[in-house]
Amino acid sequence: xxxxxxxxxxxxxxxxxxxxxxxxxxxxxxxxxxxxxxxxxxxxxxxxxxxxxxxxxxxxxxxxxxxxxxxxxxxxxxxxxxxxxxxxxxxxxxxxxxxxxxxxxxxxxxxxxxxxxxxxxxxxxxxxxxxxxxxxxxxxxxxxxxxxxxxxxxxxxxxxxxxxxxxxxxxxxxxxxxxxxxxxxxxxxxxxxxxxxxxxxxxxxxxxxxxxxxxxxxxxxxxxxxxxxxxxxxxxxxxxxxxxxxxxxxxxxxxxxxxxxxxxxxxxxxxxxxxxxxxxxxxxxxxxxxxxxxxxxxxxxxxxxxxxxxxxxxxxxxxxxxxxxxxxxxxxxxxxxxxxxxxxxxxxxxxxxxxxxxxxxxxxxxxxxxxxxxxxxxxxxxxxxxxxxxxxxxxxxxxxxxxxxxxxxxxxxxxxxxxxxxxxxxxxxxxxxxxxxxxxxxxxxxxxxxx
Amino acid sequence: xxxxxxxxxxxxxxxxxxxxxxxxxxxxxxxxxxxxxxxxxxxxxxxxxxxxxxxxxxxxxxxxxxxxxxxxxxxxxxxxxxxxxxxxxxxxxxxxxxxxxxxxxxxxxxxxxxxxxxxxxxxxxxxxxxxxxxx
Numbered sequence: 001x002x003x004x005x006x007x008x009x010x011x012x013x014x015x016x017x018x019x020x021x022x023x024x025x026x027x028x029x030x031x032x033x034x035x036x037x038x039x040x041x042x043x044x045x046x047x048x049x050x051x052x053x054x055x056x057x058x059x060x061x062x063x064x065x066x067x068x069x070x071x072x073x074x075x076x077x078x079x080x081x082x083x084x085x086x087x088x089x090x091x092x093x094x095x096x097x098x099x100x101x102x103x104x105x106x107x108x109x110x111x112x113x114x115x116x117x118x119x120x121x122x123x124x125x126x127x128x129x130x131x132x133x134x135x136x137x138x139x140x141x142x143x144x145x146x147x148x149x150x151x152x153x154x155x156x157x158x159x160x161x162x163x164x165x166x167x168x169x170x171x172x173x174x175x176x177x178x179x180x181x182x183x184x185x186x187x188x189x190x191x192x193x194x195x196x197x198x199x200x201x202x203x204x205x206x207x208x209x210x211x212x213x214x215x216x217x218x219x220x221x222x223x224x225x226x227x228x229x230x231x232x233x234x235x236x237x238x239x240x241x242x243x244x245x246x247x248x249x250x251x252x253x254x255x256x257x258x259x260x261x262x263x264x265x266x267x268x269x270x271x272x273x274x275x276x277x278x279x280x281x282x283x284x285x286x287x288x289x290x291x292x293x294x295x296x297x298x299x300x301x302x303x304x305x306x307x308x309x310x311x312x313x314x315x316x317x318x319x320x321x322x323x324x325x326x327x328x329x330x331x332x333x334x335x336x337x338x339x340x341x342x343x344x345x346x347x348x349x350x351x352x353x354x355x356x357x358x359x360x361x362x363x364x365x366x367x368x369x370x371x372x373x374x375x376x377x378x379x380x381x382x383x384x385x386x387x388x389x390x391x392x393x394x395x396x397x398x399x400x401x402x403x404x405x406x407x408x409x410x411x412x413x414x415x416x417x418x419x420x421x422x423x424x425x426x427x428x429x430x431x432x433x434x435x436x437x438x439x440x441x442x443x444x445x446x447x448x449x450x451x
Numbered sequence: 452x453x454x455x456x457x458x459x460x461x462x463x464x465x466x467x468x469x470x471x472x473x474x475x476x477x478x479x480x481x482x483x484x485x486x487x488x489x490x491x492x493x494x495x496x497x498x499x500x501x502x503x504x505x506x507x508x509x510x511x512x513x514x515x516x517x518x519x520x521x522x523x524x525x526x527x528x529x530x531x532x533x534x535x536x537x538x539x540x541x542x543x544x545x546x547x548x549x550x551x552x553x554x555x556x557x558x559x560x561x562x563x564x565x566x567x568x569x570x571x572x573x574x575x576x577x578x579x580x581x582x583x584x585x586x
Binding site (some may be wrong): 001002003004005006007008010011012013015027028029030031032033035045046048051052054055067070071074075076077078083085086087088089090092093094095096097098099100101104115121122123124127145153154155156157160161164165168231236237239240242243266280283328353372377419 | 456457476483486492493494495496497498499500501502503504505506507509510511512513514515516517518521530531533536538539540543547559564570573574577578579580581582584
């Protein structure tokens, strides 16, 4: 589209699985008649000969010869609609809906405004009660959110609209500052990617106890209304305040993830931190008396218990053999008993433990050599250290960590290098379990600001 | 799952009538022909939707009368296999429209990233662009 704006005719080619996404995206960006040409899906596993046959076949959407479509896209004169200018403001419907509660439950679900579990219907009195949970004006703009930054336009929303969604999720008014804080980040719970992103929200500070959040036994389970509904509200508001979560259009996760139901909302067990260990939010620049929510982004978590080694060593081995091949970001959720064991072995802070893991974790040989063609050539020529690595054999652990702090795609060039290993302490001490997963620390934001 | 594009566009606040701004997100009671007022058994609830941005319609670039003798840029957005597919398009042009000169480029920044340097090159040297593709 950028090139079209420069006066160069363009024929974008998209696989048919993304037809709705591509057309909607073009419309939302102001070019509803963009001449998109389609090929079958998937294309990535086809041979060159098979790809050439695709060119000789038909566009699966129009049924016309594919290359004729491409050439026509570039040469057939524009229609009046394709030359149109002006502005249009999409409608999201009336301010209120009226019907029986049963019909409204069905209507909200049919229109993808829920997570397909029953909601609390957002009547005016319930929303007014929710608004009492903050000192902010109902008309104040809270933020902007896109289903996927850069791919979809940002919608904006005010305090009242966030309150409507908080009511729908079943949240209590005293939870509302945390929901506003999450909404203010502009981070969608349902980030559109084919990879089915999950999110995690971790609350720190006095607010945890004020609203009686669970950070003990079963904190990540269905055992506490604050944990359950703050996380649920994030998903519901993402759908309604950003136009996100429409499968095939603004949500493309191929398998989806159950984590999206409440985004693993929990709190840190700050009172059980080992001596000298600072809470998560303090390590990210806040005071212990501040209340915050920290957002993580990732895909999966593994629940681990192994008694044969001290936990710091076990976690180190797990990192080495943790085969999330395209991702090298890790978040550890340590039961207080595990954190205490790590501390007992000399790690006086999460930073010290992280440094140990970065220094000592390795990379399995098969994974190390997978995308290092240049280093493999050097290894064969005797260049060190690659030659020694190669001699270690295919089953060795190469002494190169995957967890050095590094810049992620899209980060500002002047931003400090983020840690690739993050951790917090949470759990009920019923056993020495810990969780580890491919989650990346995303940001920490103030809840107090929205009280 | 068969996607009903008209319905989905409506859910996104976009009129299927090519963004004509026609509200398509109907009140459920009105949809069934009932009065919107709160009467027996009915309640009124608030619309939870946010504010989608205004959409500026962008005119498309004038088309070229013919590709004969022109330079066409084949641009990959970096998805796996797009480079090989575009190479097959280059082969097709060489066999079927040999007067067309094709130039392959990999766009910087992935799917959503901008690449002003490449756009400037295409503006200076190209007559048209073919870009590939979604997965």
